[in-house]
Amino acid sequence: MQSQNISDIIEAYLKKILADNEQIEIRRSEIAKLFNCVPSQINYVINTRFTEQRGYVVNSKRGGGGYIRIVKVQFLDDRDFLEALIENVDTQISQADTLAIIQKLYDEQILSQKEGNLILAATSPQTLAVNNKQLEEQLRAQILVAVLERLRYEIK
Incomplete structure (x- = not known):
């Protein structure tokens, strides 16, 4: 243990x-x-x-x-929560902050563990594979915002 x-x-x-x-x-x-x-x-x-x-x-x-x-923070619904997350993601985001967001989405039962792991894999430094930290964080932010926006439109 x-x-x-x-x-x-x-x-x-x-x-x-x-x-x-x-x-x-x-x-x-x-x-x-x-x-x-x-x-x-x-x-x-x-x-x-x-x-x-x-x-x-x-x-x-x-x-x-x-x-x-x-x-x-208490949100009225998942859509409000996702909108707040989208606003909170700047033009760059670290892997640690991405993990925190994915964990919160999982905790709020917006994502399954499998879905969260897929997003983390897509935004990992190994997947993004650029030798420029700033560019890596920009790409990660763009991917994360795209995912959050997609989730926002799927929630009824």
């Missing part, structure tokens, strides 16, 4: 709280103390695991009464 790292544990903890609430407010130092880690670890988890691509909006307030607010 694969052991979880601290980032996975913190993510699971926050998602468990979010399962019962649409939003949470946390204090970075309190969560760091709870997991016996440095506050920057909490920043890392929030910045990488609670992104718009994964269906979250994060706001923060600095200072003595500061907090981090994580809001689970």
Whole structure:
């Protein structure tokens, strides 16, 4: 069995709280103390695991009464969700952000695991096979947007 790292544990903890609430407010130092880690670890988890691509909006307030607010984005329907994803994909997208979007589509039961794996294969660095990172990310973004637009029109 694969052991979880601290980032996975913190993510699971926050998602468990979010399962019962649409939003949470946390204090970075309190969560760091709870997991016996440095506050920057909490920043890392929030910045990488609670992104718009994964269906979250994060706001923060600095200072003595500061907090981090994580809001689970709720869409009226799948079409709204797909439109938001299309707007969120820039002219370039990394493989990691693509994976996050595909995972969210799978979690929302818009894609099957097989369909998600096919899209990931089509957008992988090996498939795109260009020696220019910027061009690779542009091609990936174009493919992903085309897939998202197709999905949007198929949803009734």
